[in-house]
Amino acid sequence: MQTPWEDEASWIWTADWTHEDESGIGKFVYFRKTVELGEGPFNCTLRISADSRYRLFVNGHSICSGPSKGDRFTWYYDSLSIGDRLRPGQNVIAVQVLRYPYAGGGNQSVWRTRLPGLYVHADIRNPSSNEIVHAHTDDSWLCLKDEAIVLTQGVYTQFLGVTESVDGAKLPVGWDNVRFDDTGWQKARSYVFDTKHGELRPWELSERPIPMMYENGRTFQSISKFAGSDEAEEYWANLLSGRGAVFIEPKKSVTVDVDAGELTTGYIELLMSGGQDAAIELLCAECYEQEPILVPWLRDKGDRTDSVNGDLYGDIDLYKPAGEGDESGSKLEKYEPFWFRTFRYVRIKIETKEQPLRLHRLTYRETGYPIDVAAEYRSSDPEESVLWDISVRTLRRCMHETYEDCPYYEQLQYAMDTRSQILFTYCLSGDDRLARKTFYEFHSSLLPQGLTQSRYPSVATQVIPGFSLYWIYMLHDHMMFAGDRKMLERYLPSIDAVLGYFHRTIDASGLVGPMNPRYWSFVDWADKWKDDYGVPDAAKKGPLTVYCLMYAYALRQAAEIADYANRARLASEYRDRASDMIRAVRTHCMSADIPGCFTDGPNVEAYSQHAQIWAILSGAASVEEGRNALLTALDDPSFVPCSFAMSFYQYRALTMVGLYERVHELLAPWRKMAKDGLTTWMEDTVSQRSDAHAWGSVPIYEYAAETLGVHAKAPGFKEIGIRPFIGRLTHAGGRVMTPHGPVDVDWRVDDGYFHISAKWPEHLTCTLVLPNGSSVSVENGGKYETTVEWRQSAAAEGDAQ
CATH class of the missing domain: 2.60.120.260 (Galactose-binding domain-like)
Known part of the structure; x- marks a missing residue:
């Protein structure tokens, strides 16, 4: 939607831009606008965007960089208040713009259009005299093409295109200050577009939906x-x-x-x-x-x-x-x-x-990203505080204008990584602004075939079919966290498109058939699958059990979204499809050699923990079946184990079958990483490439949602659940965030008694499930405290129920 002020300023660029300037990795252009002001004070909301990136200066002071990452049809602008940076007399607004070439190269997560450009809208007002000075981009702006900085794609940071070689003698030193002599600079050239016949500009401006980076x-x-x-x-x-x-x-x-x-x-x-x-x-x-x-x-x-x-x-x-x-x-x-x-x-x-x-x-x-971490955690195990702190730091480092797989190598937003990162963010801060931007971005990446792109924004298209399903999982998470019915209604057609793609691949056996060979059927960075880059060996022979089960799980989550959006018939259709898929998996992918376990594919006697995990999550295995299968998978070395990426799902499956006590031993690699001097969590143990990958920040969720036990029992967190897991600990306490405010939990075990005190937003109902199996629902008041007798054997029985 066009803003009322948008046509008051023009998109501009330097007139001496050539084809050669578009042929490299990227090139800089400097822009200046000098304005004369009377007596202050001044009010000015400056709106700015650029293709591809900018850094803004006012009177020599660096203000910010942007714009926020978007794509061809959502080009973000930033709104900034700069009145306090202005003064009587001469002032200069200066912008350094980095243009990445339209043909490719540079930072893969930064979009670019067919034209380079800068846009600034700035009305400088004196509230006392009502005087207005316009500083909008037009032909009065001056510009200079940089000849000092050469960018290269890099060998390690090959996705970024940010490595610099700079000749300081060629830089226009002081160009962002008023006293700089810009005599040799040329006037900028304004673009003119036909906007009356439905043809869109290269940049469809939308206001930045997230805060500026700190x-x-x-x-x-x-x-x-x-x-x-x-x-x-x-x-x-x-x-x-x-x-x-x-x-x-x-x-x-x-x-x-x-x-x-x-x-x-x-x-x-x-x-x-x-x-x-x-x-x-x-x-x-x-x-x-x-x-x-x-x-x-x-x-x-x-x-x-x-x-x-x-x-x-x-x-x-x-x-x-x-x-x-x-x-x-x-x-x-x-x-x-x-x-x-x-x-x-x-x-x-x-x-x-x-x-x-x-x-x-x-x-x-x-x-x-300025995430406000309000959550806290402490327990009787001091190592857990170390794991919590490293997890929080890792998440921070992988949050900028998007969630990122890793800040060093790629800075790309992948759906699998991001689903977990969003959940961790909810627990820590209750902030869902970056999450909402993420939902929209993957929705915007939808391909005609029906799949979302696996990483987005990205100027290079990549498809990992299973990652489209993670987008559905994250929407279900947001339903439970925020309960935004209108947003979910908007995305239902895209959800249906994703599910429709998988539905159309179903073969005569009723299973999701093999994926397009040009797609990357990645599942996990497992060592035994490293030769095929995380794709199970079974994919060479036909359908993947994991993809079938992930699809069934997505159908069930989509059914709950459809119900919440008052689409009962669609929900029923999804549930029927899920039942059909589970039936087919049980018919064709149950092991003949290891009773109760699922193979990695039909007629393939290859096994992984992954197939057992997704059988539990999707409902293909009963609690008893899942418990036995998961015990076998954890203890039998022939089963391909999970990496850090899949650990979140492994732990959810352990919870569902009453085996959550195994998580402590499974977190041993995290404790080793801490001892190896890591201050953030590594990507995986196979490649050991990145030392900052936030899918490893899973301790945040485990301590918040399991040890403290805080979770949503109804969409929008309209009802809070607290079911703490005791395990080997004698004490745990902390704070978990919800969209309505914090939930504080503190529990301890002492001489055969379990004591808990909890506090939450007083207008919400909270149901507490105690370790002895009893439960209590508190409808108002926002706090509860009790002491009950407790035995370790009773706890084990309660966890298995």
């Missing part, structure tokens, strides 16, 4: 590796703490590894003077490791902090100083990569030429 100043904590004298190392330590500068003599080479203390995402900042023609290399790395087996995919990692036996690997940013600045620090040269970097460690290598270099500051601005 940017907070941070310092590096320590030096992890240094080759030189103790005195020189002390200078570097003073630099990191802000107590001094580092002087590097002419024709010298210095290499220093600095440690941020944890894996993070941020904009690295270097302030320097002198050093003309020197070479400054920045290598950002997640950890120390052995030499990669296959760059960047297969790695050999152990203790992530071992700087003696390990090394740092990654793409290198190069900056050549112009030699500006002075020793006093009153005028300094600055280097900051345009896109944020992911790192725990940063290696700085400096080689000076004829002129010495003085490094005055080395810091970074941490960035990410």
Whole structure:
């Protein structure tokens, strides 16, 4: 929908843009608008967007970057209040724009259209005099094409296209300030579009649906590796703490590894003077490791902090100083990569030429989605607090303008990863804004065949059929969390399209048939399936049991969504389809050799934990059958085990069949990762590529929804359930968020008694299920406390019910 102010400003670009400018990885253009203002104060809501990315400056101050990631039909703009940055007299609004080529290359998650462009709408108002000054983009803006920065796709960060090589002498230093001489700049060119005959502009503007990313100043904590004298190392330590500068003599080479203390995402900042023609290399790395087996995919990692036996690997940013600045620090040269970097460690290598270099500051601005973590957790096991903290940090690092698989390598939003990440976000903050954006994005990715794309936004189309089903799961999660009936009604046609694709593949046996060979039938990063990139071997011979069961589970969840949306007949149809699929699976995929277990495919005696898990989740196995099958799968090494990616579903299945006590042993790899120095959870044990993958943040959900036991018993969390799992603990407590506010739970076991106190939003009903099997429903008051006799054997009986 067009906004009433949209036509007041024009989309602009530089007139000297050529075909060659579109042929590389990406190129920058600088824009300036100088405005003369009378006496203040000033009010100004500035609306801005760009193709492909921008960073906004007002009077030399960096304000923000954007726009939020969208796609061809949803191009976001940002609204910002900049009145407090304006002053009487001359002011400059400046924008650095990165254009990624339409033909491809650059950051795969950043969309681009056939035209480059910048859009700014800014009415500057004086509330006292009612004077209005327009600063909209038009032909009065000045622009300059950058000739200093060369972007490359990178070897490690090949999905991003953000690695920089910068000649500082060619940068327009001070271009974002009022005093800058822009005499040589040219006037921008405005685009003109025919909008009267239904033809859409390249950019259909929509207001940003999520908050701006935060940017907070941070310092590096320590030096992890240094080759030189103790005195020189002390200078570097003073630099990191802000107590001094580092002087590097002419024709010298210095290499220093600095440690941020944890894996993070941020904009690295270097302030320097002198050093003309020197070479400054920045290598950002997640950890120390052995030499990669296959760059960047297969790695050999152990203790992530071992700087003696390990090394740092990654793409290198190069900056050549112009030699500006002075020793006093009153005028300094600055280097900051345009896109944020992911790192725990940063290696700085400096080689000076004829002129010495003085490094005055080395810091970074941490960035990410501003999730407000209000949840808490504590227990009698101190290791659980460590796992909780690392899980929260991992989730933070994988949240920016979308959820991300990993911040270092891809920064792409995959449906499987995101379903879990959204649930973790609900528990921690109750914030569903990024989730709602995610639902819309996968809905927007729907292909004519009926499947959603597996990762989106993405300029390269990828299809993993099972990932379309995860989108349905996340919509069901949101129904239970927020109860947004209108949103679910909107997405029902797309849900039906996804389910329709699977329905059309059903073969004569009643099973979901083999997928299109051009699609990637990924299930899990299991070691035994690594040669086929996570695809079970059974896929070579026909249908996959897991896909059949995932489809049946999606049908049942879609039926509940349809019921909630008052589509009873559609719900009934989905349930009938699910029953038919389960019947076919039980007929063709039950093992002849291992009673009660499901094979990975019909007439294939291959087994995995995955088939047993999804049989339980979908209802294809009864509680007793599922319990026996899962016990067999967990204890028989011939069954392909789950990786971190599938652990969430494994734990849900264990809950359903009364085996949740096994989760403690299954979390052993998480405890090992913590001991190996990871500050975020790794992607998997097969490739060991990424050290930050938020599908591993599953302890958040386990402690919130199982140990504390907080869950939604009705759509929209209109009724709260609390059923704590005791297991090996003697105490647990904390806070879990809902859309209505926090739920606080504290329980302990002492001398044969179980004591619990709980507090929740007082207008909601809460049903508590106690370890002895009894339950109580509290309709108002918002709190409850009780003590009951409790025996471990009674708890086991209750969990199995």
